[in-house]
Amino acid sequence: MTQSAPAAVRPRDIRVMVVDDSAVVRGLINRHLASEQGIEVVASAANGELALAELSRREIDVVVLDIEMPVMDGLAALKEIVARHPGVRVVMASTLTRRNAEISMKALHLGASDYIAKPETGLAGAEAFRQELAAKVRALGARRPAPPSSPPSRVAPTPPAASALPRPPRVRPGVILIGASTGGPPALLRLFAALRGAVEQPILLTQHMPATFTALLAEQLTRVGERPCAEAVDGDRIRPGHCYVAPGGWHMTVARDGAMPVLRLNQDPPENFCRPAVDPMFRTAAQVFGSGALGVILTGMGSDGAHGCEALARAGGHFIVQDEASSVVWGMPGAAAATGLAGGVLPLDQIGPWLRRISGAAS
Missing domain, CATH: 3.40.50.2300 (Response regulator)
Known part of the structure; x- marks a missing residue:
């Protein structure tokens, strides 16, 4: 039977x-x-x-x-x-x-x-x-622990395991791009504290937040990171040592004004249900900076940033992601890692030291 x-x-x-x-x-x-x-x-x-x-x-x-x-x-x-x-x-x-x-x-x-x-x-x-x-x-x-009798679920493709030594970019970065969502603000404060006194490259940041929150986040990052950090204004020139935060309700993109890279803001439809979204920032930065663009995807729900990371890789750029254990939600970093193109998967506390080393690497 x-x-x-x-x-x-x-x-x-x-x-x-x-x-x-x-x-x-x-x-x-x-x-x-x-x-x-x-x-x-x-x-x-x-x-x-x-x-x-x-x-x-x-x-x-x-x-x-x-x-x-x-x-x-x-x-x-x-x-x-x-x-x-x-x-x-x-x-x-x-x-x-x-x-x-x-x-x-x-x-x-x-x-x-x-x-x-x-x-x-x-x-x-x-x-x-x-x-x-x-x-x-x-x-x-979904982050609640599974019962002991339940086997762990697997999602294909399997992303790379966390690495203490990610693959370095081929050239010294000209800009650092950061995308984050759920769990992002505390993670960003820890990261910017770790970058204090180092990393002269401009930092472009898209965090899924309403407008009032993005202004506060910029103020907090200025204090903890001891670097100028503010909500982006349309037409801002991208200057070394500065951090630009996508304002709530606006996509932040990168363009050229002659030879000078500048920021553009728009209210195009949301991408991945978000505005600001990470994908437009990564996608346009890849076009302007090419191999000089370095991306970091931090904790967050959904998959925003994965397509932008693919565009970055196609343009010769480089990206890493936060690991699952240190993420509040491993949606965005997990989706970016699952592309198979990430240069590495790092715990949050190792991302800052790695960026300090990479930012001063010779071309």
């Missing part, structure tokens, strides 16, 4: 808790997430204290956490969640003001995995919020 193959085990839904002092907002987010396949809202709470009580008695993968709440606010709750439940991922949710952006940025450094701006008025804003939140919950929830 022939035995039938065992039925495939369906992965369990990602379990989410929504924390917000507004019953209207809680209801909105609950409905958004409940409509998504593979996501289950298992709890909600009106403040951080109630959220911690729920975490003590339920298995939860992702918490969507408001900032301003009575009794215990989001920042205080985050510190307790990180300390008591280190496996839980937290997405900070706030209205898009500078104050809330500053708090959200602080939350990222305290252990929050991501942030999202609460929906704007109108159906279009609500739908965009629903799609973004669902994508972030899926990406972060």
Whole structure:
């Protein structure tokens, strides 16, 4: 008698808790997430204290956490969640003001995995919020450890293993390009601190963020990296020692003004559901700098940057990616690594020292 193959085990839904002092907002987010396949809202709470009580008695993968709440606010709750439940991922949710952006940025450094701006008025804003939140919950929830009985999944093609000694570029870089998303701000601060006092090449950075956040990120990078760093302005000349951040809502690309490389900003349609997106920056930098372009893809969900890395490699340029173990989400670096064209896969703490060595290498 022939035995039938065992039925495939369906992965369990990602379990989410929504924390917000507004019953209207809680209801909105609950409905958004409940409509998504593979996501289950298992709890909600009106403040951080109630959220911690729920975490003590339920298995939860992702918490969507408001900032301003009575009794215990989001920042205080985050510190307790990180300390008591280190496996839980937290997405900070706030209205898009500078104050809330500053708090959200602080939350990222305290252990929050991501942030999202609460929906704007109108159906279009609500739908965009629903799609973004669902994508972030899926990406972060997928990082939860698999049960011991479950074999690790494999995705083809298999990317290269992390290397302590990546292949060096063929020429000394003329520009360094960095792309990042989920988990990017804390990773960037560590990287720029490691580059302090070195690397005279200009740095072009695209981080998936709203406008208010990109301005704050530039300020933070200026302080920690001790190099001028600002949101790019259309027509900016690309100068050595400077860092240019793609402003939220704008693609940042590279062009020539005579012999001088300059930055161009546009509001062309989103690429990979993002604006700013990494691909346009890498693609146009490859055209202008050729073999002198060096790319770095850091932690982030999705696959933005992979096509740009391929364009970079075709133009004779070079790129490396952050490894999976040190990434919050190994989407973008994993997709770039899977092209088979990466010069190396490095832990975050090794990327800075490697860039310091490579930036001064002889042609």
